[in-house]
Amino acid sequence: MAKLTDDQLAQLKAALQQRYLELREEIRAELEHSGNQHYADLAGSVADPGDASVADMLVDLNANLVDRQVNEIREVEATLKRLAELNFGDCIECGGEIGFERLMAYPTAQRCVRCQELREKTYSHENKPTL
Numbered sequence: 001m002a003k004l005t006d007d008q009l010a011q012l013k014a015a016l017q018q019r020y021l022e023l024r025e026e027i028r029a030e031l032e033h034s035g036n037q038h039y040a041d042l043a044g045s046v047a048d049p050g051d052a053s054v055a056d057m058l059v060d061l062n063a064n065l066v067d068r069q070v071n072e073i074r075e076v077e078a079t080l081k082r083l084a085e086l087n088f089g090d091c092i093e094c095g096g097e098i099g100f101e102r103l104m105a106y107p108t109a110q111r112c113v114r115c116q117e118l119r120e121k122t123y124s125h126e127n128k129p130t131l
Contacts, residue, residue, distance in 0.1 A: 002089025002097040
């Protein structure tokens with residue numbers, strides 16, 4: 001585990017727990033909001049292709065937002081588990097320390113800045129559509 005003080009670990013744990021609660025509330029609010037909007041009903045009842053595509057987009061957008069939030073909750077849970085197991089703060093690529101400042105900015109970080117930059121450069125072409 002990285003050389004973090006007890007105070008730093010407590011700060012990181014508090015930040016992770018706060019983000020977890022925020023995400024749960026965001027998901028609850030989004031699901032409640034989507035239940036009131038009935039986009040799925042709208043998508044099935046429109047006759048105009050343009051209106052149908054907008055309705056489909058709204059349904060997909062809502063689903064993608066909730067999916068992103070659920071994935072982030074999983075990351076937070078995994079990070080809290082690593083923190084409890086004292087397996088936290090080390091880069092999964094090089095084994096070096098991630099650094100307290102980076103962890104405070106992005107508590108679920110699994111790579112140090114150098115390894116993350118290298119990963120982004122290496123895999124930057126992925127997820128870019130080509131013809």
